[in-house]
Amino acid sequence: MKKKHRIIRHRILSTLLFVLITFWCLAPLVWIGITSVKPQGTEYKIPVEYWPENPTIENYGVVLGEKFRVQQSIFNSIIVSSTALIGTLILSIFSAYAIARLRFRFRYHSLYFIQIAGMIPPIVVIGPTFVLLRHFGLLRTYWAMILPNMAYAVPLASFLIASYFANIPFDLEDAAKIDGCGSTRIVWNVVLPIAAPGIFSAGVLAFLGCWGEFMLAFTVTLGKKSVETVPVAILNMSQAFQLQWTWVSAGTIISLIPIVVAVLVFQRYVVRGLTNGAVK
């Protein structure tokens, strides 16, 4: 009897927790979702409508139409983030390999040089970075976001990759050498496959970091819509159309779909990357 009570109590408590957590995590999203299907102009109706009388998808048509073209900002974000991701991985794989597997004099100096860079707050670099990019005529271009973001992502990415490289036994490389593998083949066929999960995590986090980056993107795009990334476009939209929240909401929902889907699909790698090194 007592055991049965306990099971029932567990079930009730579990459901309660589930509902509570879902509410906490999703309430803002749901509210934005509801607003996005209200007919334009009714979002300010008092008393507050928790579900519109005549739900509509018109707002989505508006934000995808000529006036806003939210899809443009998603396209920009994809270009910027994936180019930065490739660049970050190239820089990080090579530097991580050197730090974790090669013996050289400045090994620890290099490690610190890279990791300390990761702690520098964006506000300390934004001023001179803006001036530098202006000097090279890169303002209002994709490159103004791609190049700095590559640098910003290197510390975490090379840390994650190096911790995988460091765990590969040196004997394995030696064995491959004896079998007649050249250095390049050892790296391609032995080292990289073993470190693949680390590289994948690093890549996913670099991509997400770049996707969400705001201060730099906002500063260097200077309001040019054809290069604005998602966070900049949505913020600008919400400031320019403070009284048209049905539009802003629809834009927000559309712009969030790709990144939320990506995070859910790559959840395993995201979590591994986030907690790796933190919980050892």
Next chain:
Amino acid sequence: MASKDDTRVAILFIVPALFFLTVFNYYPIIQTFIYSVFDLDLTTDWLNSEFIGMENYRRVMMSSQFWYTFSFTLGFTAVVVILDLSIGTALALSTFYVGPVMRGVLRAIIIIPWAIPKVIQASMWKWMLNSDVGPIGDMLVRLGIVQEPPLFLVDQFLAMGSIVLAYSWKGASMAAFFMMGGLALIPNDVIEAAKIDGAKALRRFFYIILPMVLPTLSVATLYRSRDALRVFDVVYGLTGGGPGTKTDTLSSFAYKTYFEYAQFGRGSAYAVVTFILVVIVGVFYIDRIKKNFSFKE
């Protein structure tokens, strides 16, 4: 032993990364230090400006604005770190409490706030906290807690609270994943043994679970405070520092000083102070990296 061969390859491998970090991290930070000792009004041409030594810092230190912003940033950090970690721990514990099927779904739900870019999260909360038609104000009225919806983003203290709420919404999710990692390391039989000994849930939490996740908790504190000290996006998107400059943090105020008031010297002084605060946290951070990188020589 370092052989000559390795050194050459290693340098070839590592120089591209070092180059990028030099150009986009180290050069700008040094330049910021340089800006901060020049008199730069509406210009960034420091070579043709007057060198004024510590004058920018002196002016900043003398202003009540600085001390207000400084204390707000520190207070904000303290509050959100506590909130992030306690909500995060509660979320993490919950995922272990519910059954395995619910656990997977719950984790997917908890990660969603983390996926949303900070500045978009700020604009979402702005709409949630709207004083005319926001659901939070409306709920408070319906529950009879207040007579009229509070002016969340107009009143100084409510605006501060709103920033904390919006920030911790995402911060708690991040902390939750840290804590899940930590909790997963506790051997099940330890908990079972305590249960058999008749330890109640609360006692189990404070005497067994908490001491065992303390290392994870301290790392999470480090990461969260590093993030909170340099908070910018949420402030910029939610209140823009308002009312007035009452909710500006060091970062957001420095940003305004740069790009709205065009005072690069003074802005740089603010940025440098932010940097110093983060460095204090960073010392502990580097210490951890050292521990993580105990390679074979």
